[in-house]
Structure formats: C-alpha cells, structure tokens
Amino acid sequence: xxxxxxxxxxxxxxxxxxxxxxxxxxxxxxxxxxxxxxxxxxxxxxxxxxxxxxxxxxxxxxxxxxxxxxxxxxxxxxxxxxxxxxxxxxxxxxxxxxxxxxxxxxxxxxxxxxxxxxxxxxxxxxxxxxxxxxxxxxxxxxxxxxxxxxxxxxxxxxxxxxxxxxxxxxxxxxxxxxxxxxxxxxxxxxxxxxxxxxxxxxxxxxxxxxxxxxxxxxxxxxxxxxxxxxxxxxxxxxxxxxxxxxxxxxxxxxxxxxxxxxxxxxxxxxxxxxxxxxxxxxxxxxxxxxxxxxxxxxxxxxxxxxxxxxxxxxxxxxxxxxxxxxxxxxxxxxxxxxxxxxxxxxxxxxxxxxxxxxxxxxxxxxxxxxxxxxxxxxxxxxxxxxxxxxxxxxxxxxxxxxxxxxxxxxxxxxxxxxxxxxxxxxxxxxxxxxxxxxxxxxxxxxxxxxxxxx
Numbered sequence: 001x002x003x004x005x006x007x008x009x010x011x012x013x014x015x016x017x018x019x020x021x022x023x024x025x026x027x028x029x030x031x032x033x034x035x036x037x038x039x040x041x042x043x044x045x046x047x048x049x050x051x052x053x054x055x056x057x058x059x060x061x062x063x064x065x066x067x068x069x070x071x072x073x074x075x076x077x078x079x080x081x082x083x084x085x086x087x088x089x090x091x092x093x094x095x096x097x098x099x100x101x102x103x104x105x106x107x108x109x110x111x112x113x114x115x116x117x118x119x120x121x122x123x124x125x126x127x128x129x130x131x132x133x134x135x136x137x138x139x140x141x142x143x144x145x146x147x148x149x150x151x152x153x154x155x156x157x158x159x160x161x162x163x164x165x166x167x168x169x170x171x172x173x174x175x176x177x178x179x180x181x182x183x184x185x186x187x188x189x190x191x192x193x194x195x196x197x198x199x200x201x202x203x204x205x206x207x208x209x210x211x212x213x214x215x216x217x218x219x220x221x222x223x224x225x226x227x228x229x230x231x232x233x234x235x236x237x238x239x240x241x242x243x244x245x246x247x248x249x250x251x252x253x254x255x256x257x258x259x260x261x262x263x264x265x266x267x268x269x270x271x272x273x274x275x276x277x278x279x280x281x282x283x284x285x286x287x288x289x290x291x292x293x294x295x296x297x298x299x300x301x302x303x304x305x306x307x308x309x310x311x312x313x314x315x316x317x318x319x320x321x322x323x324x325x326x327x328x329x330x331x332x333x334x335x336x337x338x339x340x341x342x343x344x345x346x347x348x349x350x351x352x353x354x355x356x357x358x359x360x361x362x363x364x365x366x367x368x369x370x371x372x373x374x375x376x377x378x379x380x381x382x383x384x385x386x387x388x389x390x391x392x393x394x395x396x397x398x399x400x401x402x403x404x405x406x407x408x409x410x411x412x413x414x415x416x417x418x419x420x421x422x423x424x425x426x427x428x429x430x431x432x433x434x435x436x437x438x439x440x441x442x443x444x445x446x447x448x449x450x451x452x453x454x
Contacts, residue, residue: 003436004406004428008421018368025371028378033292035385036327041133041289043095045108047071049127050088051120059084066118067091067127070111076104092132101131138176138284139293140300141321142166143273145280148314152183152266157315158281162307166283169299171291178282179273185238186265193259199247204259207246211235238264275320282320297324334389341393342366345400358411362403369399398442402435 007014033039049063064082068091071080076099082091095104112127119127144158155177163175189204212235220227235241242257256262273282287296307317345366350359370392374384382388409431413423 003432005425008424008428018364021368021372021375024375025368025373028375029371029384031378032374032382032384034294034327034331035383036293036323036330037385038383038387039289040097041101043097043099043101043104044132045093045095045101045105045129046132047091047093047108047112047127047129048088049091049119049123050125051123052087054087054120056084056086059087059089062120063123063127064089064091066115067112070115071108074104074107074111105129105131133289136173136286136289137323138321139287139323140285140297140319142283142285142300143275143280143318143320144283145275145278145316145318146312146314147278149312151279151281154281154315155182155266157311158283161311162317163283165303165307166285166300169296169303171287171296171299172285173288174286176284176286178284179280182266183264184266185235185241186263187241187256187260188263189260197247197249197254197259199254199259204246204256207244208241208256211244238262275318278316293327294324297322330386331384331389334386334393338370338389338393338396341396342370345396349400349404353407353411355411358407361407362400365403366396366399370396398439402439405431405435405438 007017047067049059049067051059051063054062060082064084067089068080068082071077071091071093074093076095077093078096079094080091082089084090093104093108095101108129112129116126142162144154144162146154159177163177166172166175187204187208189201194200194204218229220229235244242255242262244256245253246256246259247254273280275282285296285300287293301319304317304319311317346359346363349362353359373392373395377384377388406427409427410420410423413426414420416423418426
C-alpha cells in the first residue's frame with residue numbers, strides 16, 4: 001500500500017496541492033468565528049407572568065405552582081426553576097440537549113393554555129414565553145449617564161436610539177436595557193386626607209381610569225364624506241392629573257391633588273443602575289450564535305464615535321465590560337503556545353537529525369497540516385476557541401510522529417546509496433500502511449468522545 005506514490009512521482013502537482021491547501025486554510029482561518037468556548041445551544045425556555053400588586057408568596061402559590069404542574073408533564077425536561085417577586089414570576093425550563101427547541105416551545109405554549117383556568121382571573125395578560133440560551137451571555141455592557149438630564153430622558157434615548165442602532169450592527173442578536181427609568185406619573189395618596197373626605201383607593205383608581213381615555217367616540221355622516229370623532233383624553237404629565245376630579249362632597253369637587261401628591265417620576269424607583277457613582281442606564285449586547293465575538297465587539301466600538309457626535313452633550317457613554325478583550329487575550333495566548341510548539345518541534349528535529357532537508361520537511365508538513373485543518377473546521381461549522389486551538393496543539397505531536405517515522409526510513413535508504421526519489425518510493429511503500437494504522441489507532445482513542453451526550 002503506497003498512498004504517497006502519486007505525490008512523489010508528480011512533484012508539480014504536489015506543490016500545487018500544497019499551495020491550494022495553504023490558500024483554502026488561510027481563507028478558512030480568516031472566516032472562522034472567534035469565541036472563548038465552543039457554541040452550545042441549550043434548549044431553554046423562560047416563562048414570565050405578572051399580577052400587579054401581588055406579593056411574592058401569592059405569585060409563587062397562585063401563578064408559579066399551577067404553571068409548574070403543567071410543565072412537569074412535558075417530556076424531556078432536565079431542570080426547572082422559578083423565582084417570584086412583587087407582582088411577577090419567572091420560570092426557566094431547560095430541556096435535554098437532544099430536544100428540539102421549536103417543539104419544546106409548542107409544548108410550553110400548550111401547557112400555558114391548559115393552566116389558564118387555574119390562574120388568577122385578574123391577570124392583565126396570559127403568561128408569555130421566550131426562547132433563551134444561557135450559554136450566550138452578553139459580550140459587552142455600555143453605560144449611558146447624565147448629571148443634568150432626568151433618568152426618563154436618558155432611558156428613552158438609550159432604547160429608541162442606541163439600542164436600535166446597535167441591534168442593526170452585524171452579528172448582534174439582542175440589546176437589553178437594564179436600569180431603565182421609563183417616564184411615569186406617580187400618585188402618592190395621603191391616607192389622612194382620604195379618610196377625612198371618605199374617599200377610598202378604588203374611587204381614585206376608577207376616576208383616573210375613566211378620565212384617562214383615548215378612544216373613538218362616534219362618527220359624523222354627510223352626503224359625500226364621513227368623519228370619525230376621536231376624543232383626545234390621554235393625560236401625559238403630572239400637571240394634567242392634579243386637577244382631576246375624584247369625587248364630589250356637598251356639591252364641591254374633590255381633586256386628585258387634594259388627596260395626594262402627584263409627581264413626574266418613573267415606573268420603578270427600586271431598579272437603578274450605577275456606574276462610577278453616577279446613575280446610569282446599562283445596555284447589554286448579545287451576539288448571534290456562531291458570530292465572531294471579537295468582530296462584533298469591534299463593530300460596536302466603531303459606532304462609539306458616531307454616538308458621541310450625535311448624542312446630546314449632557315450624555316456620557318462608556319464601555320464598562322468588553323468580553324472580546326479576554327477572548328482576544330486567551331486566544332492569543334493559545335496561538336503563541338501553538339507557534340512555540342511548532343518551533344520547538346523543528347528545533348528538536350534539527351538537533352537530533354542534523355540534516356537541513358530532514359528538518360525542512362517536517363517544518364513544512366506541520367504548519368501546512370494545521371493551516372489546512374482550518375478550512376475543514378470552517379466547513380464543519382467549528383469556531384476558533386481555546387478548546388479547538390488546544391486540540392490543534394496536541395495534533396502537532398501526531399503529525400510529527402508520522403513525519404519523523406517516514407523521514408527516518410527515507411534517510412536510511414539514502415544512506416544505502418539510493419537516489420532520493422527512489423528512497424522516498426521504497427520507504428513510503430514499506431511503511432505507508434504502518435503509518436496509516438498508527439494514526440488511526442491514535443485517533444481511535446478519541447472515538448468514545450463522539451458518543452458523549454451533547
């Protein structure tokens with residue numbers, strides 16, 4: 001068995017094949033996505049439910065428990081956890097790796113529908129679900145802060161301008177805003193004033209709902225045209241709410257500012273983000289599966305000068321976390337280790353063989369094998385990460401073993417007086433099958449890894 005004969009007898013073809021391997025390998029290397037670890041898609045679904053005003057115990061017993069009972073009947077669930085807080089519940093359902101995420105989402109939707117009759121009837125909307133991947137953590141956190149502008153204005157700019165612009169960047173899958181301070185009108189009722197006037201919380205709530213409407217009220221029909229009458233009753237700030245009539249006492253109207261304090265505020269005063277002592281809004285950027293972490297981060301950084309030029313002078317934008325920096329450093333360290341390994345292998349070969357041609361041959365074979373592997377990695381959908389680079393480093397030993405065994409046998413025939421071409425043919429025919437069987441035996445050690453879950 002002589003697999004090398006055709007390459008020995010046709011050196012020009014062999015040189016072209018080597019050039020093609022190097023060319024495709026370089027192209028594949030430049031196209032490989034870069035990440036710290038291989039991309040693993042965990043089929044996970046997160047269910048969210050809300051019930052305004054309910055305490056955590058009520059959310060856990062009345063909302064989370066019925067949903068969990070329905071979810072437990074779904075096949076293929078590996079773990080399920082829930083967390084309940086004031087007015088909201090989040091349930092995370094993780095399925096086995098073999099489970100299709102789309103089919104699992106359909107089962108979750110059916111379970112939510114089945115649990116609808118067991119949930120509190122005053123929930124504002126049915127529970128919602130979304131597909132999530134816990135392995136895809138944000139690769140970058142941006143902070144937007146201002147010392148003069150109100151938090152609601154900063155939040156509006158972050159969500160309507162920055163988040164939208166970053167989402168359109170190549171490789172970005174989602175931009176989440178944390179610490180957002182959306183504008184809201186907050187009414188702080190005075191219990192003493194309400195008790196003195198005989199007004200309850202329900203009275204205030206109903207009056208606010210009845211007076212704050214934005215809906216069509218009718219139509220006007222003419223001979224040739226018809227008009228829709230629309231009532232603009234939407235109140236937009238605290239000043240518009242203060243004169244709102246909540247009740248009548250002895251023919252005198254009781255206005256909202258008489259039973260409480262009406263303020264221009266935010267939806268939640270308990271969720272705040274801070275950066276370097278400044279109240280800020282944080283944007284978390286997640287990349288698309290399979291995209292290059294370093295490239296995505298570079299694309300976002302390229303937008304920073306654009307944001308700085310367009311945003312109001314009172315806003316300050318900072319990068320508070322950049323995962324691409326650690327990925328870049330770790331990948332560079334492994335690359336250095338790989339190059340150092342190749343250099344040391346070539347030095348050891350030169351030290352023991354003391355022959356220039358015998359040193360050059362494995363010195364070319366090892367880098368060419370690694371470069372060519374990058375093309376195969378790209379075709380198979382792999383990424384350039386710490387594990388794949390470590391595997392390439394270990395494979396250097398396999399390539400060197402084969403090269404030295406073949407090279408030593410060729411040198412033996414050359415020392416016997418054979419021409420180099422004849423020596424290469426005789427040596428490759430003699431031990432070609434042995435080298436193939438030796439390589440297969442080394443590779444077979446890793447076959448059990450193929451049958452591991454995931």
